[in-house]
Amino acid sequence: MFWRLFLTYLLLVVAAVGLVGLLIFQRAEDVFFDLVRDVAAAVGLVVLAAVGAAFVLARRFAGPLIELSEGARKLAEGDLGHKIRVTGGTEHAELAETFNTMSGRLADTFHILEHDREQLRAILSGMVEGVIAIDGKRRVLFANERAGHLLEFDPKKAVNEQLIDVTRLAAFHTVVEKGLATAEPHREEFDVPGPAARHLAVYVSRFPGHGTPGAVVVVHDTTEVRLAERMRQDFVANASHELKTPLAVIKSNVEALIDGAAEDPDARAAFLDQVAREADRLADLIKDMLSLSKIESGSLTLAPQPVALGRAITDCVERHHSRADAKTLTMVEKPPSDVTGEVTAWADPDALRQVMDNLVDNAIKYTPNGGRITVRWGATADTVSFEVEDTGVGIPDADVNRVFERFYRVDKARGREAGSTGLGLSIVKHLVQAMRGQVRVNSKVGKGTTFRVTLPRAGSA
Ligand code: ADP
Numbered sequence: 524m525f526w527r528l529f530l531t532y533l534l535l536v537v538a539a540v541g542l543v544g545l546l547i548f549q550r551a552e553d554v555f556f557d558l559v560r561d562v563a564a565a566v567g568l569v570v571l572a573a574v575g576a577a578f579v580l581a582r583r584f585a586g587p588l589i590e591l592s593e594g595a596r597k598l599a600e601g602d603l604g605h606k607i608r609v610t611g612g613t614e615h616a617e618l619a620e621t622f623n624t625m626s627g628r629l630a631d632t633f634h635i636l637e638h639d640r641e642q643l644r645a646i647l648s649g650m651v652e653g654v655i656a657i658d659g660k661r662r663v664l665f666a667n668e669r670a671g672h673l674l675e676f677d678p679k680k681a682v683n684e685q686l687i688d689v690t691r692l693a694a695f696h697t698v699v700e701k702g703l704a705t706a707e708p709h710r711e712e713f714d715v716p717g718p719a720a721r722h723l724a725v726y727v728s729r730f731p732g733h734g735t736p737g738a739v740v741v742v743h744d745t746t747e748v749r750l751a752e753r754m755r756q757d758f759v760a761n762a763s764h765e766l767k768t769p770l771a772v773i774k775s776n777v778e779a780l781i782d783g784a785a786e787d788p789d790a791r792a793a794f795l796d797q798v799a800r801e802a803d804r805l806a807d808l809i810k811d812m813l814s815l816s817k818i819e820s821g822s823l824t825l826a827p828q829p830v831a832l833g834r835a836i837t838d839c840v841e842r843h844h845s846r847a848d849a850k851t852l853t854m855v856e857k858p859p860s861d862v863t864g865e866v867t868a869w870a871d872p873d874a875l876r877q878v879m880d881n882l883v884d885n886a887i888k889y890t891p892n893g894g895r896i897t898v899r900w901g902a903t904a905d906t907v908s909f910e911v912e913d914t915g916v917g918i919p920d921a922d923v924n925r926v927f928e929r930f931y932r933v934d935k936a937r938g939r940e941a942g943s944t945g946l947g948l949s950i951v952k953h954l955v956q957a958m959r960g961q962v963r964v965n966s967k968v969g970k971g972t973t974f975r976v977t978l979p980r981a982g983s984a
Contacts, residue, residue, distance in 0.1 A: 529581035536573030543569075587615035594622055604630030653742035657699075659735025661686045673723065673742050695725060695742075702727020703738055712745065722749045754929075761930040765808055765944065769801035776801075804944075811946035814877075815929065818953040825871035825957055829981035832866045832900050832907050833858055839879040840898060843887060851892050857899035866902045867981040874954040875978075878962075881947040882911040882974045888943065889972070890915030908977040917968040926964065927952040951976075 587610055594607040605626050609619040647654050653670030657663055663681045666689070671678035674690040681689045687696065694713040702709035708728040715721045726741040776794040784790040817823040833856075840854050847854045859866065868875065886896045890913040900909035918926060922933045930945040951974075955962045960978035 533577040603633050655740040658737040698725045722746045769804045772801045773798050808944045811944045827869050827871050829867045830870045830872050832868050836898050843883050853895045855897045859901035862902050866907050868907045869979040869981040870958050878951050878954050881951045886911050886913035906977050907980045910975045912973040914971040918966040
């Protein structure tokens with residue numbers, strides 16, 4: 524641009540000088556030859572001056588414009604906020620200032636947009652739901668980490684890829700296609716088979732795009748919700764069954780009494796005795812169910828405090844002595860030999876009592892006459908523990924990990940005979956966990972069972 528302007532000015536100036544020379548030549552022919560050298564010299568000087576003037580003029584007018592065009596190029600290349608020098612005449616200076624203001628605003632707006640984009644990205648990354656945005660051609664525009672985790676792909680590599688190449692999960696594509704085909708948001712759930720089987724809920728909402736609409740796909744892992752729902756349904760079914768059994772016995776006995784058994788003193792005593800036993804079972808069942816629902820709903824508030832473990836165990840053993848004696852069972856307490864001083868647990872006294880009672884009660888229930896029950900305890904720097912060991916029937920390997928499930932009994936018939944509800948160990952596990960402890964079981968069929976409870980030690984928390 525500079526050179527174009529310069530040559531234009533130069534041409535103009537040379538033309539003007541040429542014209543002046545021609546005029547002089549026409550008007551003073553006689554003195555032409557005398558003057559010709561002087562005029563040539565003068566013309567030479569004027570041409571030199573003209574070249575200089577043209578250069579200065581071109582520079583003055585073209586300089587700011589060149590700088591402006593250079594600035595615009597830098598801006599277009601992404602150098603937002605680029606400033607140019609404010610020089611030249613008033614118009615040029617104004618133009619430069621406007622350019623600089625525009626450039627500054629562009630940089631500010633870009634930073635705000637960038638910040639908003641980062642914020643959105645952070646929100647989407649932190650979501651527990653997987654989020655994928657696709658355009659009308661099923662090309663991935665965005666995918667967060669969770670989506671990658673749930674559908675097993677790398678979200679960083681997924682952008683600009685076809686959705687079908689990102690995940691091969693057929694059920695997922697079926698839902699996406701259905702969602703893309705309708706203007707209303709579409710929701711569907713399906714199971715993902717495999718070693719880590721999951722249940723996913725997928726929501727597809729279309730958004731308008733150029734031509735075919737794209738969609739936002741939200742993927743939610745509902746495996747745990749499903750499991751909880753199934754457990755709740757199982758619980759209701761089991762609870763109804765458990766409640767129905769003693770009620771049926773009570774009802775039939777009462778009917779027998781009404782039908783005349785009440786007249787026979789021996790039969791009456793037997794029927795009434797069974798009614799009383801089943802009523803006790805019902806009461807136990809309801810008490811355990813209420814305990815469990817209280818623990819699971821979180822409405823049971825524990826008040827952990829230092830509890831002397833030895834004292835609590837002695838009290839528990841005393842509470843169960845008569846029942847153990849009735850079965851000629853030997854009950855032994857074994858204090859730790861390697862701990863000096865009191866072993867103090869950080870526990871809720873009532874919850875701890877319930878845990879111990881349940882374990883000792885089971886040991887008595889599932890140990891044949893003449894057996895032995897040993898309760899030992901000990902401590903490490905941070906924890907205390909106690910074990911209830913019996914020489915009873917034991918638990919088969921296949922059942923040992925399931926005994927903490929609600930209503931689970933190894934031997935349904937014997938369990939009922941022994942007056943069990945199938946809820947005791949479930950309550951134990953929940954209470955121990957609520958006190959930040961652990962319960963473990965070790966058992967050998969025909970040899971015996973040991974339950975070991977570990978709790979935080981008072982003063983170590
Ligand atoms: P229950 O009221 O039936 O005893 P629990 O939840 O306390 O319910 O125990 C679940 C099942 O675990 C019992 O039915 C029994 O089969 C088994 N079990 C628990 N403790 C022992 C034990 N000490 N010895 C053998 N089996 C046991």
